[in-house]
Every structure is written in structure tokens, then in C-alpha cells.
Amino acid sequence: MKATDLPLYYNAIDILERNLAGRANKTAIFSAEREMTFGQVAAEANQVANALRRLDVRPGERVGILSPDCSQWVTSFFGIVKSGAISVGINTLLKPHEHLYILRDSQARALIIHAALLPAIESIRDQLDFLKHVIVIGGKGREGDLTFADWVGGESTEFTAANAHRDDWCSLNYSSGTTGEPKGILHAHKDYPITSQLWGVDVLGLRESDRAFGAPRLFFTFGTGGVLIFPFYVGASTVLMAAPPRIATNMLDTIVRFKPTILYNAPTGYAAMLAMDDLTTKYDLSSLRLCVSAGESLPAPIWQGWKDRTGLDIIDGIGSTENFHIFISNRPGDIRPGSSGKPFPGYDVKLVDENGAEVPRGEVGNLLVKGETATLFYLHQDARSRKTFLGEWLFTGDKYYVDEDGYYWHAGRSDDMLKVGGIWVSPVEVESTLISHPAVLECAVVGVADSSNLIKPKAYVVLKEGNEPSEKMKDALVAHCKEKMAEYKRPRWIEFVPELPKTATGKIQRFKLRS
Numbered sequence: 001m002k003a004t005d006l007p008l009y010y011n012a013i014d015i016l017e018r019n020l021a022g023r024a025n026k027t028a029i030f031s032a033e034r035e036m037t038f039g040q041v042a043a044e045a046n047q048v049a050n051a052l053r054r055l056d057v058r059p060g061e062r063v064g065i066l067s068p069d070c071s072q073w074v075t076s077f078f079g080i081v082k083s084g085a086i087s088v089g090i091n092t093l094l095k096p097h098e099h100l101y102i103l104r105d106s107q108a109r110a111l112i113i114h115a116a117l118l119p120a121i122e123s124i125r126d127q128l129d130f131l132k133h134v135i136v137i138g139g140k141g142r143e144g145d146l147t148f149a150d151w152v153g154g155e156s157t158e159f160t161a162a163n164a165h166r167d168d169w170c171s172l173n174y175s176s177g178t179t180g181e182p183k184g185i186l187h188a189h190k191d192y193p194i195t196s197q198l199w200g201v202d203v204l205g206l207r208e209s210d211r212a213f214g215a216p217r218l219f220f221t222f223g224t225g226g227v228l229i230f231p232f233y234v235g236a237s238t239v240l241m242a243a244p245p246r247i248a249t250n251m252l253d254t255i256v257r258f259k260p261t262i263l264y265n266a267p268t269g270y271a272a273m274l275a276m277d278d279l280t281t282k283y284d285l286s287s288l289r290l291c292v293s294a295g296e297s298l299p300a301p302i303w304q305g306w307k308d309r310t311g312l313d314i315i316d317g318i319g320s321t322e323n324f325h326i327f328i329s330n331r332p333g334d335i336r337p338g339s340s341g342k343p344f345p346g347y348d349v350k351l352v353d354e355n356g357a358e359v360p361r362g363e364v365g366n367l368l369v370k371g372e373t374a375t376l377f378y379l380h381q382d383a384r385s386r387k388t389f390l391g392e393w394l395f396t397g398d399k400y401y402v403d404e405d406g407y408y409w410h411a412g413r414s415d416d417m418l419k420v421g422g423i424w425v426s427p428v429e430v431e432s433t434l435i436s437h438p439a440v441l442e443c444a445v446v447g448v449a450d451s452s453n454l455i456k457p458k459a460y461v462v463l464k465e466g467n468e469p470s471e472k473m474k475d476a477l478v479a480h481c482k483e484k485m486a487e488y489k490r491p492r493w494i495e496f497v498p499e500l501p502k503t504a505t506g507k508i509q510r511f512k513l514r515s
């Protein structure tokens with residue numbers, strides 16, 4: 001599918017409303033708080049759009065959503081998009097100073113916030129000069145704030161969609177990024193159906209009978225796409241969970257209760273579930289037919305462990321907020337564990353050296369990607385944008401190599417790759433070797449300067465329960481690395497830690513370990 005296959009004037013509300021003919025009474029949203037049919041979701045989205053008009057929020061203006069995953073998140077999103085405004089899905093786990101940055105940078109005129117998150121903005125509310133309206137889900141805010149139920153309650157359930165151009169922006173996400181300030185990343189109406197078709201249908205093979213569930217939250221495009229947009233595009237349902245997904249039992253209880261067929265998670269989430277002895281005896285996972293992993297590379301031992309314990313395949317694919325979703329992927333029936341799979345129609349990729357020349361097969365290069373769903377710039381970040389968006393090509397910052405069969409293997413970030421003794425060492429490779437040791441739960445490898453000021457790999461290791469940090473354990477891990485890899489790749493230091501610093505989306509923050 002190409003952008004030009006869509007009408008010139010195309011509003012992404014189509015993703016929801018295509019279900020009204022024939023599936024209006026089908027359950028669209030399953031959640032502990034509220035179940036809704038497609039018809040009900042569409043009606044409430046129209047009420048949100050009318051209520052936004054009443055507040056004089058105009059097409060192109062930004063409206064923030066700061067809430068745990070819930071049905072109101074979904075109806076707010078579709079109402080904002082249908083009205084022609086831009087939905088800003090905000091990370092619920094951030095600190096007040098980060099919310100201040102995002103609400104200012106996005107110049108949001110209205111904020112739809114869950115009562116549980118009100119304390120997160122309390123200390124910065126007086127500094128939000130662009131913000132005119134606060135709408136509170138599930139509670140009461142300050143004097144002058146609106147409550148969501150009252151706000152939409154009296155509105156009509158009919159609304160004529162804004163006549164959006166397919167290239168008009170409709171959503172804005174702030175990429176958690178492992179380095180620097182968050183980057184505002186806009187996506188257009190067209191990106192929603194295109195990513196749904198190119199990956200959701202053509203690669204993953206989503207069907208109308210599916211039910212999607214996942215740890216990635218709706219404010220993260222991995223979640224927006226996987227858990228909400230792609231399923232709705234094919235008439236499938238979503239399972240929403242407000243509880244924190246980093247607690248594996250929350251995920252498992254929800255799977256048992258709502259019986260999803262598709263599960264999304266980051267590698268760390270699969271590792272956490274695999275660490276549970278009673279995973280398959282206590283929890284009935286039989287509703288699942290397919291699992292997806294993204295966010296960071298999925299080590300082959302986790303893929304294999306999951307396969308052995310559950311019988312399920314995990315589809316690992318690399319995606320990014322810039323591209324909206326996955327652009328290189330394994331696929332059902334064609335999986336190489338440990339790799340990111342292969343490019344698929346809709347995205348071109350190339351691996352280049354420091355001068356922009358393509359590298360020979362097998363050699364590590366910088367990954368560039370070209371596709372119609374790539375955004376065009378970082379909002380208000382001119383210098384950074386010029387370095388990342390290279391004409392048609394997007395510089396991902398990822399290092400990759402291609403094996404003899406055409407599978408793409410992640411070899412770290414351009415800022416994480418290590419030169420050790422003049423030779424590239426991929427921290428990811430060292431990490432997956434360490435993880436294949438039975439005592440290791442998680443680990444992160446970073447470059448640290450030795451006494452000669454030469455960079456060498458250092459490993460921070462989280463041990464599985466029942467294993468004690470000791471010199472003997474260190475020796476065992478180094479011996480394991482020497483056995484599995486070229487000797488120069490072994491970590492020169494091992495430090496045992498109780499946990500690793502991570503972003504809200506589960507990525508290890510190596511820069512914190514380096515400093």
C-alpha cells in the first residue's frame with residue numbers, strides 16, 4: 001500500500017469507523033473497567049470531537065492525553081483525530097519537569113488527564129502558558145477543570161470529520177530516547193492505514209478474529225499501533241489494562257481473563273515471565289497464537305526459552321517512533337531467533353559506512369531506512385533533524401549486519417558500539433551471551449576506559465533469584481563468555497546490581513551506566 005492509494009483527503013478516523021458497517025455491535029475494547037462496542041467507541045469519539053469544538057480547539061492544534069490505558073484514552077484519541085486536531089499521547093511515567101517540557105513543546109491547548117495523574121502535573125500547572133483547558137477522567141481536578149463524563153455527556157454522538165489532507169499531522173509522540181531531550185515526532189493521517197497494512201496485515205497476518213494485548217502502552221507508538229490501530233484496522237478487538245505491565249502477574253492475569261490471541265512485549269517482559277516457575281502451570285496461555293517483541297533486540301535464548309515453555313513463536317521486529325512502527329521484521333513461518341528478520345515491502349533499508357557507502361554483506365554498517373511512514377523532522381529541533389533526516393533516508397542510529405541468508409542482526413547503537421583493540425565489539429552480542437548463562441536474569445554491557453584509557457566492555461549483571469554475587473560467579477561468567485565468543489569480546493569487569501536503569505518503555509539506559 002502506498003499513500004497515493006488513499007484519497008487525497010483522508011482522516012484516520014476511518015480506522016475506527018470502517019467497523020460501523022457490519023461490526024457496530026462487536027466488542028472493540030475489553031478491559032476490567034469498561035467494555036465497549038465499535039458503535040459505542042465511535043459515538044463517544046464523536047462526543048469528544050464536539051466537546052473539543054465547543055472549547056474552540058481547532059484543526060492542527062494539539063491536545064494532550066495523560067492517562068493509563070483505558071477506554072477514554074481511545075475515545076479521546078479518535079475524537080481528537082476526527083476533529084482534525086493532533087493527539088499528544090504522553091508517557092505516564094515521566095517526572096513533572098518532563099511533563100512541563102512536553103506540554104510546552106507541543107503547545108497543547110487542552111489536556112485530557114486521568115485523576116490518578118493529577119499529582120504529576122500539580123507542581124508545574126502554573127507554568128503551562130499554552131494550556132487553556134484541563135479535562136479530568138475518573139475524578140475531579142482544580143476549580144475550573146472539567147470532568148470527562150460531564151464534558152462529553154451532553155454532546156451529540158454525531159460529528160462530521162474534519163476534511164484532513166492525508167499528509168496532515170494527527171498525532172505527536174515524544175520519543176523516550178536513551179540520550180538527550182525528548183524528541184517530538186509527528187505522524188500523519190496516512191501513516192495509520194499504511195503501517196496497519198504493511199506490517200499488521202501483510203507481515204503479522206492479523207485477522208478479524210484476533211484480540212490484541214500488550215505491555216507497550218498506548219502513549220508509545222509500539223502500543224498505539226500494535227494494541228489499538230492495527231487490530232481496529234482489520235476489525236479485531238483490543239484488550240486494555242490500566243495496571244503496570246512491568247509486573248508480570250498483571251500481564252498474565254489479564255491474559256487469563258480476556259484471552260487475547262496476540263501478545264506484545266519487550267524482551268525484558270518475556271524474560272520476567274520466563275523467570276516464573278509457575279508460568280505455564282498457573283496461567284492458561286492457550287488463547288495466544290502469536291507473540292511480538294520490539295524495543296530492543298530479543299536475545300535468541302529468550303526466544304528459545306519462550307518457545308520451549310509456551311510453544312509460541314515470538315516475532316521480533318525493529319521499529320521506531322520516527323517510522324511509527326516496525327520496518328524490519330521476522331514473520332510467522334520465517335523466523336531467525338536473535339535476528340530482527342528481513343525488510344518487507346514498503347520499506348527500503350541500507351547499511352552504510354561513515355562515508356555513506358554501502359558496506360559489503362556481513363559487515364556492520366549504519367542502518368538507513370526509507371519509507372512513506374517516516375516522519376520528516378523533530379518538532380522544534382532543527383539541528384538534530386538535519387542530522388537524522390537525510391533526504392528520503394532516515395538515519396536510525398542503529399548498527400546492523402546482514403547474514404548470508406538475508407536476515408538483519410542488530411549490532412548495537414552507533415553510540416553504543418565499542419572498538420576494543422581496534423575491533424568492533426557489539427555489547428548486544430556480549431549481553432546475549434551472558435544471558436544464555438543460567439544464573440543471569442538481565443545484563444547490560446557498556447564501554448569503560450581502562451588504565452590506558454582504552455575502551456573495554458564492562459558488564460552490569462542482574463542475577464536470577466537464588467544466585468549470589470561472588471568472585472567465583474564472575475569467573476564462571478567470564479569463562480562462559482570465553483567459551484561462546486572470541487576471547488577479546490569478554491567483559492573485563494563484571495559488577496552485580498539489583499536492577500538496571502530503564503526507560504519507561506523498558507529500554508536499558510546504557511548512558512546512565514557509562515556515567
Ligand code: 3UK
Binds near residue numbers: 316340
Ligand atoms: C531500538 C530495536 C533491536 C532501535 C518501537 C516497535 O522501540 C520503538 O521505538 P523507539 O523510538 O526506539 C527505536 C529504537 O529502538 N529497537 C527497537 N526495536 C528493536 N533494536 N531490535 C528490535 N526489535 O535502536 C531503534 O532505533 O522507542 C518499536 C514499534 C514502534 C516503536 N516505536
